[in-house]
Amino acid sequence: MSPEIEPGSGNSDNNVSISSAIANVTSAKVDQYDIRIKALEQKLEKLEREKNKKCSPTTFLDTWDMASLIMEKARETALKVPNDSQCQTTCRPGKKGPEGSKGDIGSPGQNGATGRQGAKGEGGTPCNCSRYDELAHKVQILEQKARELQPLADGWYRVPSYPYWYKLVKVPSDYRTARKNCERMGGRLAATGIRNPTIRSDLLDKFIRRTETPIWIGLDDLGKRDNWKWSDRVSSTSSNTPWGKDEPDGPDQRCACMHNYLEYQIADVLCIYKYFYLCEK
Structure with a gap:
């Protein structure tokens, strides 16, 4: 076997x-x-x-x-x-x-x-x-x-070295309409960058000055008179808000813009005016 x-x-x-x-x-x-x-x-x-x-x-x-x-x-x-x-x-x-x-x-x-x-x-x-x-x-x-x-x-611009995007909308709109349109685009009327001198200077040089018109930004006292608030809920102070001379100066002017007549310092104006506006996200 x-x-x-x-x-x-x-x-x-x-x-x-x-x-x-x-x-x-x-x-x-x-x-x-x-x-x-x-x-x-x-x-x-x-x-x-x-x-x-x-x-x-x-x-x-x-x-x-x-x-x-x-x-x-x-x-x-x-x-x-x-x-x-x-x-x-x-x-x-x-x-x-x-x-x-x-x-x-x-x-x-x-x-x-x-x-x-x-x-x-x-x-x-x-x-x-x-x-x-x-x-x-x-x-x-x-x-x-x-x-x-x-x-x-979508035409947004990013300031170099900063995590913010900006879009200048060249469609004349009243303040509330501008605010809603920025929110629809996932942003808000510009606030953080306007308080920052470096970003503000870059935006002015990039495209704001050449418009030669006022520009809506995210600042108003619509919640409470004389209590100015930025669109990112930061309270306005003399140190973080570059107001123009003698601004704000009108009790019925409750919305803020960067005004060309003030070298794009901030002024309070009537909210019904129709300006271009600057969105931020």
């Missing part, structure tokens, strides 16, 4: 070739994602360079279209980049152990003794998922930067 032999693990040559193929495919995927991310980064850098230039509304829309495309591609890449657990499963497995020894020949009519267990196989190639993590991080940065370009499509 033939001796009982415990099956061993067999020849590992075929396993080595399969493992190498897996490793090659994994490496190629990483390189492919890396190339795509670099291309997206280059496009985004070009948009960043264009961001502070004087652009027409059409250019703003083109810019946002490109930013939206970058964001879409970034999300698509993020879905395809393997996570850490997926990375672990693609790493090359260890080699199988050698074939077990033959069992002893048993007595006639009986099975032979069980063969000895094969030796433990060699360890597989350690996984290195750092490149996947790096790609995922790049995708997050790309998506965030692309999203930040969205306000440009």
Whole structure:
């Protein structure tokens, strides 16, 4: 009777070739994602360079279209980049152990003794998922930067080094209408930046002075007479409100604007006047 032999693990040559193929495919995927991310980064850098230039509304829309495309591609890449657990499963497995020894020949009519267990196989190639993590991080940065370009499509301007966006609406409106329109756009009549000398100066130079008209801002005493409040609910004081000389000066003038006759210092005027207005968000 033939001796009982415990099956061993067999020849590992075929396993080595399969493992190498897996490793090659994994490496190629990483390189492919890396190339795509670099291309997206280059496009985004070009948009960043264009961001502070004087652009027409059409250019703003083109810019946002490109930013939206970058964001879409970034999300698509993020879905395809393997996570850490997926990375672990693609790493090359260890080699199988050698074939077990033959069992002893048993007595006639009986099975032979069980063969000895094969030796433990060699360890597989350690996984290195750092490149996947790096790609995922790049995708997050790309998506965030692309999203930040969205306000440009609507004509908003961001003061350099400050987290505020501004839009000058050149449609003559009374104070209450201007306030509601700013709120519809997710903002308010400008307040925080008007109190900041650096931001105020930048806005004046950028587009307010060239209008040569009064501009509504977010300041009024509609809640309580002579209790002036900014649209962000900060109380007006002599130190945070650049009033013009002798302003405020009218009991019925309960809304504030930056007035061209006062070199764009603040004046109180009737709320029914129709001026351009400055939104902030």
